[in-house]
Amino acid sequence: MVFICILDYKVIKKYYLDNRKYNFETSIKKIVKIDDNLYDIELKETYFYPEGGGQPADRGTIDSLEVVDVQKKSGGVVHRVKGEPKGPLVNCIIDKNHRDHYMVQHTGQHLISAVLKHELDIDTLSVHLGNLYTTIEINRSDILDSEIAVLEDKIYDLISQGNRVIYHETDDEGLKNFNIRRESKYKGYIRIVEIENFDFVPCGGVHLSNIHEIGLIKIVGYDKIRSHIRLNALIGKNAYIDYRTKDRVTNILNKELSTQTEDIPNSISQLKKNIDTLKLDKKNISELYIKKLETEIKSSRETVFIYNNIPKEIVQKLGVKLTNTLTRPTLLINKHEGLNWILIDSKSEEVNYSNFKENLMPLINGKGGGKKSIWQGTGDLDGIDTFIDKFKLLA
Ligand SMILES: [Zn+2]
Structure with missing residues (x-):
């Protein structure tokens, strides 16, 4: 039979x-x-x-x-x-590329699962051979970086050694003579795949003839799925291409950060600290600057104030601070990426905003709006002189 x-x-x-x-x-x-x-x-x-x-x-x-x-x-x-x-x-x-790719992924997966079992006593629960990543779900809820290092090192040693892939044909009775890694799903005719002197497993797939044909295997991360760890492996040329990409990115980072590869995490951490310090400095300086502008406006008799290239949020905060504190309606203009304007009511005098909108805003092709006490918007720099002159008459 x-x-x-x-x-x-x-x-x-x-x-x-x-x-x-x-x-x-x-x-x-x-x-x-x-x-x-x-x-x-x-x-x-x-x-x-x-x-x-x-x-x-x-x-x-x-x-x-x-x-x-x-x-x-x-x-x-x-x-x-x-x-x-x-x-x-x-x-x-x-299709040679397609067949070769999946033979490499499949044989590579055999090798990963074999080393997981024989070196770390970890069972494989399910596998997926992908176009890019091959994933292996294992019966563990966590895994240490040191265990992944043991796994990768042993895989590297075996690939360097170049163990052959050998086939054995047997049946249920004959199966007992093999120290198989996992039980057979089949009865009757059973095909055993051996990674020479290392691993025996029943399998009906097609494999490489020698594991050295795999080339390279790298575990590039893992996820938690159904309370198990799922390892993401790059096998064969995919691992090599990934190395080339990461090497290119690392070289850019080394150059940009003027640092060695091992020091990149420290450099980035230092950069983040510097950004936090700069943000705090910026906040403090902005507050001081807003205070200075507020004092200048309150002590002046002018009704229009023109600023050049001041960050929008500074002029906006200034406008809000001035609301209901001034003795006359005031217009703030900031020439920053075009024209930004802020119109503020005085304590005693309300701005006729409909008049401003109908007669003044078209002069600068203006857009914007607001509610009683403060309005703001944008416009073109062309026509600004007439816009200002007319506002002064209106105010
Ligand atoms: Zn197989």
């Missing part, structure tokens, strides 16, 4: 025999029309990996027609294709 199963795999599912075969010719065994555009194809033999074990299905073409999905079905493999292949002989091309 077991022998028949193995033979079945060796005849049809050739992706187990050669994981780097991306181009092959075979004949069509069966075609089923799904709709006007989609056909399900069974081939005499296939190197296309069907979705399974968290590993996505291969992409590619059969007879130049796009393969949109590959699934296991009744012991065989069904390829869903856009269009009807002519056959009976067909040329098949597997």
Whole structure:
């Protein structure tokens, strides 16, 4: 029984025999029309990996027609294709980048889960192989930075050592001879994947032939999910690209902060302290300046005061402080990013705001509003002289 199963795999599912075969010719065994555009194809033999074990299905073409999905079905493999292949002989091309990416992610995930178990006694609960990140949920509610360092160091040592990936075919009885990391979900024919002399686990996926092909693994963070830790791993080229990006950003920070990489956190912390001090200084100086302007206005007989490039909030605070304290209606003008105006009532005399709005504001193409005692808005610098002269007459 077991022998028949193995033979079945060796005849049809050739992706187990050669994981780097991306181009092959075979004949069509069966075609089923799904709709006007989609056909399900069974081939005499296939190197296309069907979705399974968290590993996505291969992409590619059969007879130049796009393969949109590959699934296991009744012991065989069904390829869903856009269009009807002519056959009976067909040329098949597997998307190499897609296959390689997921073989690297999948084998990398085996290695991470194996080291978690054998070095830290941490079980893997679920995994997701992503386009960028591969995530691994573990049976822990927290993890120490020192444990992540142990994990990464052991992974690095094993990748440098270059352990082979080896397959064993067995059944329920034979399974007892293997020190497997987790129980098999399957009965009958069981395929064991070994990271040479380190880890044994039942798995039906496609893997690299040697873990040195992974290149690099970096744990770049973790989240808490369902009270468990989920590790975010960058595996293979993704880790290398991330390193290049972070190196570029770090170099910019080193230059901008004139500091070494290890001192960047201290430099940023010092910058934040400096900003807080400057904010406090600015607040104190602003209050003193507002007080000075307030005194000047109160001791003057003028009704219009013109300022150049004073921060808007200073003139606004000044206007509020002056409300209901002046002996005559007063206009404050601040030439700052255009023109800003503030109109203030006096203690005894109310401004005729409708008159101001109808007759004066159009002179500067003014906009704005307010309520009794204080109004404010913006306008154009053109026409300001006439605007001021007319206000003086009005006031
Ligand atoms: Zn696997």
